[in-house]
Amino acid sequence: MFFCLMKFSNALIEWYHPNKRDLPWRDTKNPYFIWISEIILQQTRVQQGLGYYMRFIEAFPTIESLANAPLEKVLKCWQGLGYYTRARNIHLTAKFVVDEYNGVLPNTYAGLLKLRGIGDYTAAAIASFAFDEPVAAIDGNVYRIYARVFGIYAPIDKGVGKKIVREIATAEFDLKQPATFNQAIMDLGGQVCLPKNPLCESCPIKAICYAFKCGEVASLPVKALKTKVRDRYFYYILIRYGIFTYISQRKDKDIWHSLFEFPLIESYHALQPEEVMLTSDWVDICGNGRVEVTYISDEQKHLLSHQHLFSRFFIVEVEKPSYLLLRDYTKVLINDMEEFSTPRLIERFLAAEPAAKYFIKGVDF
Structure with missing residues (x-):
C-alpha cells in the first residue's frame, strides 16, 4: 500500500x-x-x-x-x-x-x-x-x-x-x-x-x-456477494366498468409498498395470455358476467436491482364488478388514475401505450 x-x-x-x-x-x-x-x-x-x-x-x-x-x-x-x-x-x-x-x-x-x-x-x-x-x-x-x-x-x-x-x-x-x-x-x-x-x-x-x-x-475492488436475480411474472387486469376502474394499494412487505396498482395475477413462470385467462384468479377478478377482453399488451421487461419483472396488461370490460373487486378493491374514476402514485411500469404503460388512450379516454386505437 x-x-x-x-x-x-x-x-x-x-x-x-x-x-x-x-x-x-x-x-x-x-x-x-x-x-x-x-x-x-x-x-x-x-x-x-x-x-x-x-x-x-x-x-x-x-x-x-x-x-x-x-x-x-x-x-x-x-x-x-x-x-x-x-x-x-x-x-x-x-x-x-x-x-x-x-x-x-x-x-x-x-x-x-x-x-x-x-x-x-x-x-x-x-x-x-x-x-x-x-x-x-x-x-x-x-x-x-x-x-x-x-x-x-x-x-x-x-x-x-x-x-x-x-x-x-x-x-x-x-x-x-x-x-x-x-x-x-x-x-x-x-x-x-x-x-x-x-x-x-x-x-x-x-x-x-x-x-x-x-x-x-x-x-479491484473485490466483492464477495452476488445477489441472485429473481424472475417474476405480473399480469395486470385493467377493469373498465363504465367510467370506473378498480385499484388497490400494495400492503405486503414487498416492492412498491403503498403504491397503487390494478388487479394483479402473479406467476413464478411465464404464462401465455390464454393461460392467464384460464386461472381461477382471472375468474375471481373478472367475475362470471359478460367479460370482453379488448386489449392484451406484449410482454414488457422491467429491471429492478434484484428482480426482473415480466409484465402484460389486459384491458377488460365487465358488465358488473365481481365480488372480489367490490370487497378488496377501490372503485375510482378512470380519468383520475393520474392522481394516484403507481409503480413505474404501470405509469409507463398508461403514458406510452396507444391502447391506454382507449382505457383512459375511451378513444379508439
Whole structure:
C-alpha cells in the first residue's frame, strides 16, 4: 500500500476545483436540502436525480411542508425513482424532526445517525456539507477508489474490507476542508474512477495508485456477494366498468409498498395470455358476467436491482364488478388514475401505450 497522505489530499482537491460538478445542493448549507439530495442520490445517478430533486424541493421547500404533506403526495412526487422506502422514511423523519426538534435537523454526525433512514454515509455527508464536521463520507465510490489506490484485496462488501477502507479513509481525511474533500472524492468516483472503463490517464492520483501501477484496475475492488436475480411474472387486469376502474394499494412487505396498482395475477413462470385467462384468479377478478377482453399488451421487461419483472396488461370490460373487486378493491374514476402514485411500469404503460388512450379516454386505437 502507498500511504501518501498529503499527496493524496492535495492532488485530489487541486483536481476538484476546476472539475467539480455544478449541482444545486452544493450551493447551500441548508441541511434539509442536502439531506433530500443525498436520499434521492441513493441508488440513483446524479443526472437522473437532478430533476427529481428540483421537483421535490419545489413541492416541499421546507421540512415542515414535507412533514405536513400526505404520504400519497410524497409518493406521487417520488414516482419513477423507485426504492419507495426512501420516500416513506424521509416523510416519517420529517414528521419526527418537526415534532421532536422543532423542525431543526441535528447538527452532528452522531445526532443525524439517530434518525430513521439515515445511515453512516448520509449522516457523514450532511454533517460535513452542512456543518463542516470533519467526518469521512464513505459510499460505493469511496470504497472503490481506496481499494484501487491502496491495493485492498479484502472484499469491500465484507466486514474486514470495510474496516480497512474506513481506517484508511479516516487517516486520509482532510480535517481542514471536510466538505470539499468529501465532495472531491465523490466526484472523482463519479467522473474518473468509474466501476467500468475508468479514465485512469485523467486521474489526478494515478501516480500513487496501486491498481494503476500494477495493472490491477479491472480486478479491484473485490466483492464477495452476488445477489441472485429473481424472475417474476405480473399480469395486470385493467377493469373498465363504465367510467370506473378498480385499484388497490400494495400492503405486503414487498416492492412498491403503498403504491397503487390494478388487479394483479402473479406467476413464478411465464404464462401465455390464454393461460392467464384460464386461472381461477382471472375468474375471481373478472367475475362470471359478460367479460370482453379488448386489449392484451406484449410482454414488457422491467429491471429492478434484484428482480426482473415480466409484465402484460389486459384491458377488460365487465358488465358488473365481481365480488372480489367490490370487497378488496377501490372503485375510482378512470380519468383520475393520474392522481394516484403507481409503480413505474404501470405509469409507463398508461403514458406510452396507444391502447391506454382507449382505457383512459375511451378513444379508439
